Amino acid sequence: MNRPWLKEVLRRTLYPDSVAVIGASRSPRKIGFQVVYNLIKDGFRGRIYPVNPNAEEIMGLKAYPSITSIPDEVDVAVIAIPAEKVMRALKESIEKGVSGVVVITSGFAEVGRAEEERELVRMADEAGIALLGPNVVGILNTDHNMNLSFCPSLPYRGRITMVTQSGALAIGLVGWTWANRIGLSKMVSIGNMAQIGFEEMLEYLGDDDDTETILLYMESLKEGRRFVEIAREVSKKKPIVAIKSGRSQRGAKAAMSHTGSLAGDVKLYDVAFRASGVIPAYGLEDGFDKALALHLQPPMREPNLVVVTNGGGAGVLASDFAEEYGIPLRDMPQDLERDVRRAISPFGSPKNPIDLTGNAYKEDYIEVLDKVLSHPWVDGVVAIYVHAAITDPYEIADGIVSIVKRYPDKPVVMSMIGGREVSIANTWLRDNGIPVYPSPRRAVAAASALYRYGEFLKRVGM
């Protein structure tokens, strides 16, 4: 369903100046406590109005018996009260003139109460407001210092926005973003998707300046055809990665009992994703890995991938996965191979995958990467460093950063194989825009995402 007015009220819902929390509580185990607490704790700079008929004050804020009794304007109402009271709260929120409601309360379509849920949407649509949920964790917006959710903290700050059908994953993955330094602009839990689903979120995010890359955790779609249309347009502007779960028969059944949604035929999704430029990811790690690569590196428009490694075994593994992930390594042009041969140790290999051997220092990586990246035949590079006896991973990382920066149009991803010795080097690479992974497999999977996105852009003439 097309709602041309929705984009603007959704924007307001994601960036509100004032929030009412219906069901605000003084009891720390209640969600209505956590939402108020999180808004305060994580530094929301707008106004917060706890709504609770049995309290005068909550966490130092004046409480109101109802949303309509709040004397100021309210942009968003969070609803965290029992399901049977949600409709009345929505009515009053509309009366108050909010732009959006976030219905945290569960117990609607996912437990068979679909008619009640449809009624909520009818009311929201009639009033022209945004309705997130029901059955959501909330909205985390690092660009607005806003933790409008019961998730204990904001994610690591950045320019990726994640939209998830699973609220539990929203909470679990916030810690993940910190541990892996994957920066998010927003994490939005869309739960039952009664009104706002992936289609509506993408429509909004396509024009959201704070979002450069989009990551979806998806069990089902409301409107497949509409999703394809919207995603195709958004993909032209920014990459979309989708972790589609419920791909197996059993998984689809589990998705049905989880979100009450029809996970659908996996082949249909594959076709839909290909048509719309959405990059498929297989599981959570793969999703973040690919989103990070697409976020930090340019797309790879043609399939000529070169692997440069200081460890032959790692090069063999990379070759295997390149073939498996649809970007098989090819023979390099003779002039490039000759140039590389002159630059490397006689024990190494100048053929793709290029093996510099374990004696390769910073200067060797720089020299060979310079030759490779400057050659017009080369479309992308996976560089691998296996921690070696006498080389320093920081030095190598520094060298790689310096040379990669000179070729901003050629995508490069890295794998650093080692333990804590390589962790600071990894940070340095990441902070300088080079996605880095602990294994050749994951680096090559990330490169395959860059290629798949480049292929799409070429196909649509961009």
Added chain:
Amino acid sequence: MNRPWLKEVLRRTLYPDSVAVIGASRSPRKIGFQVVYNLIKDGFRGRIYPVNPNAEEIMGLKAYPSITSIPDEVDVAVIAIPAEKVMRALKESIEKGVSGVVVITSGFAEVGRAEEERELVRMADEAGIALLGPNVVGILNTDHNMNLSFCPSLPYRGRITMVTQSGALAIGLVGWTWANRIGLSKMVSIGNMAQIGFEEMLEYLGDDDDTETILLYMESLKEGRRFVEIAREVSKKKPIVAIKSGRSQRGAKAAMSHTGSLAGDVKLYDVAFRASGVIPAYGLEDGFDKALALHLQPPMREPNLVVVTNGGGAGVLASDFAEEYGIPLRDMPQDLERDVRRAISPFGSPKNPIDLTGNAYKEDYIEVLDKVLSHPWVDGVVAIYVHAAITDPYEIADGIVSIVKRYPDKPVVMSMIGGREVSIANTWLRDNGIPVYPSPRRAVAAASALYRYGEFLKRVGM
């Protein structure tokens, strides 16, 4: 080739009392420096004899002009001198009466000098000594405090032994074992496998009390049929995981240039692994993940896997991967489902994958896992914790440890999804014998390895 005498001299080579380093050096960039340095630094308790005709003393140790001039017995000679001098060093080592030689020097079969390499083997065989290499990093034996290699440190101590055809990976992965707390008894680099290959290592490791699980990084085999025979016997005693690389056409070509070996038809390897109970792994992470699971948990003899999660989305992902990895989830017996239903929240799902919802506390995990693990239908469990708003991962981990300990015959693996919040909980689980992974995908892959090994044991009547 069968060498009945080899096992004993190989044992002596892995656990020597005295080592001569031919090519010992005072120059820190030389491998002959590093080997002496590492033996001392990492606490080797045997005698160390540097051999160098141009030095009186190296790192405080008396140096000898040749191995034959050492006045005491020598168990192992490490050879780290230019290729053309290796044969003479081997001759003298044999004369001295060593049990084994470790030929670090490269530049033999891998660069076309196959005849010279065969001559080394002929000499070693005639003398009845073990020959590791050429082209190896060396031997790391944590059970003997012995870093007989140019790898900068010993791995994290444990009961897994890794045998690798790639020396670079040996070095790179030592740090990995510390970062991921995957304990190794030994890391043995077998390089060109002129005499000692996977076949010989397995024959030895089958009876090595310090080794409970074996992990191989393999590009090729010397004798496929013999490998299957040996691996099949060893697999009956302890699990073997193999990362076979060079599976793709391009990867096989790269392996040829890397170790000069014929990676062979991937289908043949699949058949060989299945026949011999070897568990295939796809890449480095998967290899360590599976080795860890097989090391810590009993095999899973029948295919009835149950997933218990507090996050529905994670359960859907686990279901997908269970199907993909060959252990699809099945409907649980009605009595079990009924029991589970009584124990969980009405918003949860008592069907496999069991969803406890985000409100599940330690007690809920304990109660449901108790019902599941005690039911005779259940053969194995993947337990998932997605970090939730109000629960404590340490508490949950502690609860899971307590209940899993009561069912030592039922395999359990875990996935803890979160960031630093779950890292201490992960340590607690790991230290209590429960393998834990950051994603459902990796946990399910590990469970599939337990099932594949159980299937093998059943097939061979064990």
